[in-house]
Amino acid sequence: MADLEIKNLHAQxxxxxxxxxxxxxxxxxxxxxxxxxxGSGKSTLSSVIxxxxxxxxxxxxxxxxxxxxxxxxxxxxxxxxVFLCFQYPVAVPGVSISSFxxxxxxxxxxxxxxxxxPFLKEMxxxxxxxxxxxxxxxxxxxxxxxxxxxxxxxxxxMMMFKPGMVIMDETDSGLDIDALRIVxxxxxxxxxxxxxxxxxxxxERILTYIKxxxxxxxxxxxVVMSGGPDLVKELEEKGYDWVRExxxxxx
Amino acid sequence: xxxxxxDSKLAQEYKYGFYTDIEQETIPKGLSEDVVxxxxxxxxxxxxxLEWRLKAYRRWLKxxxxxxxxxxxxxxxxxxIHYFSAPKKQEEGQEMDPELLKTFERxxxxxxxxxxxxxxxxxxxxxxxxxGTTHTELLEKEGIIFCSISEAIQKHPDLVKQYLGTVVPPSxxxxxxxxSAVFTDGSFCFIPKxxxxxxxxxxxxxxxxxxxxxxxxxxxxxxxxxxxxYLEGCTAPARDNNQLHAAVVEIVALNNAEVKYSxxxxxxxxxxxxxxxxxxxxxKRGHCRGHHSKISWTQVEVGAAITWKYPSVVMExxxxxxxxxxxxxTNKKMQADTGxxxxxVGKNTSxxxxxxxxxxxxxxxxYRGLVQVNPxxxxxxxHSACDSLLIGRECSANTFPYIESENASAVLAHEAxxxxxSEEQLFYLRSRGIAEEDAASLVVRGFCKDVFKQLPxxxxxEAIKLLEIKLEGSIG
Numbered sequence: 086m087a088d089l090e091i092k093n094l095h096a097q098x099x100x101x102x103x104x105x106x107x108x109x110x111x112x113x114x115x116x117x118x119x120x121x122x123x124g125s126g127k128s129t130l131s132s133v134i135x136x137x138x139x140x141x142x143x144x145x146x147x148x149x150x151x152x153x154x155x156x157x158x159x160x161x162x163x164x165x166x167v168f169l170c171f172q173y174p175v176a177v178p179g180v181s182i183s184s185f186x187x188x189x190x191x192x193x194x195x196x197x198x199x200x201x202x203p204f205l206k207e208m209x210x211x212x213x214x215x216x217x218x219x220x221x222x223x224x225x226x227x228x229x230x231x232x233x234x235x236x237x238x239x240x241x242x243m244m245m246f247k248p249g250m251v252i253m254d255e256t257d258s259g260l261d262i263d264a265l266r267i268v269x270x271x272x273x274x275x276x277x278x279x280x281x282x283x284x285x286x287x288x289e290r291i292l293t294y295i296k297x298x299x300x301x302x303x304x305x306x307x308v309v310m311s312g313g314p315d316l317v318k319e320l321e322e323k324g325y326d327w328v329r330e331x332x333x334x335x336x
Numbered sequence: 337x338x339x340x341x342x343d344s345k346l347a348q349e350y351k352y353g354f355y356t357d358i359e360q361e362t363i364p365k366g367l368s369e370d371v372v373x374x375x376x377x378x379x380x381x382x383x384x385x386l387e388w389r390l391k392a393y394r395r396w397l398k399x400x401x402x403x404x405x406x407x408x409x410x411x412x413x414x415x416x417i418h419y420f421s422a423p424k425k426q427e428e429g430q431e432m433d434p435e436l437l438k439t440f441e442r443x444x445x446x447x448x449x450x451x452x453x454x455x456x457x458x459x460x461x462x463x464x465x466x467x468g469t470t471h472t473e474l475l476e477k478e479g480i481i482f483c484s485i486s487e488a489i490q491k492h493p494d495l496v497k498q499y500l501g502t503v504v505p506p507s508x509x510x511x512x513x514x515x516s517a518v519f520t521d522g523s524f525c526f527i528p529k530x531x532x533x534x535x536x537x538x539x540x541x542x543x544x545x546x547x548x549x550x551x552x553x554x555x556x557x558x559x560x561x562x563x564x565x566y567l568e569g570c571t572a573p574a575r576d577n578n579q580l581h582a583a584v585v586e587i588v589a590l591n592n593a594e595v596k597y598s599x600x601x602x603x604x605x606x607x608x609x610x611x612x613x614x615x616x617x618x619x620k621r622g623h624c625r626g627h628h629s630k631i632s633w634t635q636v637e638v639g640a641a642i643t644w645k646y647p648s649v650v651m652e653x654x655x656x657x658x659x660x661x662x663x664x665x666t667n668k669k670m671q672a673d674t675g676x677x678x679x680x681v682g683k684n685t686s687x688x689x690x691x692x693x694x695x696x697x698x699x700x701x702x703y704r705g706l707v708q709v710n711p712x713x714x715x716x717x718x719h720s721a722c723d724s725l726l727i728g729r730e731c732s733a734n735t736f737p738y739i740e741s742e743n744a745s746a747v748l749a750h751e752a753x754x755x756x757x758s759e760e761q762l763f764y765l766r767s768r769g770i771a772e773e774d775a776a777s778l779v780v781r782g783f784c785k786d787v788f789k790q791l792p793x794x795x796x797x798e799a800i801k802l803l804e805i806k807l808e809g810s811i812g
Binding site (some may be wrong): 135137138139159177180192193206225242317 | 510738739758759760761763765766767768770771772774775778779782783784785786
């Protein structure tokens with residue numbers, strides 16, 4: 086059994102059916118990429134895995150480490166080790182990064198409170214690694230951040246929380262080449278046998294920095310094609326029309 | 337102390353709702369010239385003080401209660417209130433009544449000087465009288481006077497005569513006139529020329545007796561180049577009927593003087609059906625009388641069924657400045673109409689207004705503010721930012737900013753926003769492992785940050801805790 090198992094997942098928002106039977110298996114230590122045209126349901130899939138209250142799961146299941154997480158609140162999923170890098174991180178004005186991170190790290194700590202010294206040390210080290218200025222810790226969470234700063238903030242959180250399964254929702258969108266390099270540096274540092282990664286993207290560019298072991302293609306709410314790293318190149322050359330033809334032929 | 341069910345829901349929300357069973361001396365209900373005379377006699381006041389009160393009382397009789405605020409409450413029967421209630425006096429030389437000591441311990445106010453908060457001098461007002469002031473001797477060495485207003489009237493009559501009623505005259509408004517007639521206690525702070533008060537000065541107001549009004553009167557004077565920071569806190573038992581609190585606070589700042597005045601107001605606010613709670617009608621005003629003087633109001637208002645309160649600054653001295661930082665939280669059926677008045681009189685004066693209104697449940701939260709620039713107030717500057725945060729769909733928030741400028745050189749900026757705690761903010765924070773209520777309180781804390789950072793550190797920690805307790809159950 087895989088560490089993250091998405092089984093025949095159907096989800097909708099209001100009456101609009103978006104996911105129509107997604108199947109996906111990801112183990113810790115693996116990097117999976119998920120690509121697909123606009124509107125194929127990529128972002129919905131990431132929201133549903135994290136438990137966004139706007140989406141209703143009508144069929145299927147999501148298992149993490151063998152347990153269904155569908156009934157869990159977002160905060161419980163997070164504490165179980167699921168982490169979502171948001172495509173559009175939300176600003177929480179007036180809440181400093183350091184106090185936010187402390188609150189989130191405390192929530193994961195068995196005694197409900199992590200010691201401050203080691204926490205601050207780790208935060209500063211990770212910030213330095215991500216080439217963030219130390220004064221950043223006092224800024225309001227995502228308040229007035231540039232696109233690149235927001236994404237670095239997401240990676241900083243990932244480094245602090247050490248999740249078992251990371252879903253990156255179009256983390257590369259809107260990033261310049263330097264920011265993409267730094268973000269990838271953070272992800273690659275974290276990549277190990279205790280963490281699985283699902284990289285959702287529009288562009289193969291990020292996949293030259295974060296090398297996937299598997300590629301899946303999502304279309305109209307279903308995974309229609311899966312393959313190894315070579316599929317990235319093939320997709321780039323032949324486009325989604327080719328995928329559609331292939332999918333139609335096998336259907 | 338009678339039993340106060342500490343496990344009840346109310347006790348969790350409002351742990352100050354208990355009542356102290358102590359022998360009190362209370363005069364019969366009702367208001368008349370005789371009652372004014374009795375109060376003055378009980379306080380052994382000089383004749384001039386009694387005359388001052390009577391004049392205010394006669395003036396009050398001709399005035400009517402203001403009804404322009406966005407508040408809805410039944411008519412107050414001024415004859416159905418006790419105007420004086422005090423714990424029975426101890427014998428000369430005896431310590432404070434142990435029941436009172438216990439009460440204040442329970443409220444988190446150690447009155448024993450050895451245990452008293454270091455760096456904070458406390459005056460404690462219980463119903464109609466001050467029951468003790470700490471650190472007075474230490475302050476006396478600096479020439480600072482910090483005592484109850486009753487004591488000041490007897491011991492420092494010249495200073496009181498010189499300043500009392502010069503910022504808020506008895507005729508100012510209905511509640512100020514009432515207060516001037518029947519005020520019973522409050523604090524007097526006098527910081528002489530050139531002295532920086534070495535500790536926080538603080539008054540804790542406690543209403544205990546039933547059907548009793550509290551009419552506090554506080555006067556703070558900072559002479560040239562003096563500085564002080566003053567804190568005020570208030571609580572009352574949870575009762576089914578409403579009680580009136582009508583206070584007047586006056587601040588005078590002479591040349592280069594600075595006064596910081598902070599309030600954490602946590603009067604009993606009534607239950608979820610709007611039954612009971614304190615009616616809080618307060619006139620607070622500071623007068624920047626000298627050049628380069630500064631008066632700053634910071635308030636965290638989380639209690640009272642009805643709040644009518646506009647801490648103001650009159651900037652008469654050239655280069656003087658006024659500040660108003662406010663967090664007003666309403667929940668359940670609470671109603672608040674609060675804000676400030678910044679009156680620019682001198683040249684090159686500047687003022688700042690930061691108001692954060694949070695409304696939850698079925699409450700109503702209104703900001704009302706006036707920025708007035710007089711003809712001679714060249715180069716006046718004001719910056720106002722009024723933000724409202726709504727929690728749930730049944731509450732309301734309104735902003736009523738008034739600007740009256742009679743000088744073309746004035747530069748006035750006003751910003752206002754209204755927002756709700758967004759689902760996306762909550763989801764984002766929850767996806768990081770933070771529970772829903774903690775996530776909401778994090779958003780609220782962030783919203784209030786600009787005000788909380790103005791408070792002395794211990795107060796700011798206390799204020800954050802208070803907000804969290806108040807908001808429990810209003811979110812989700």
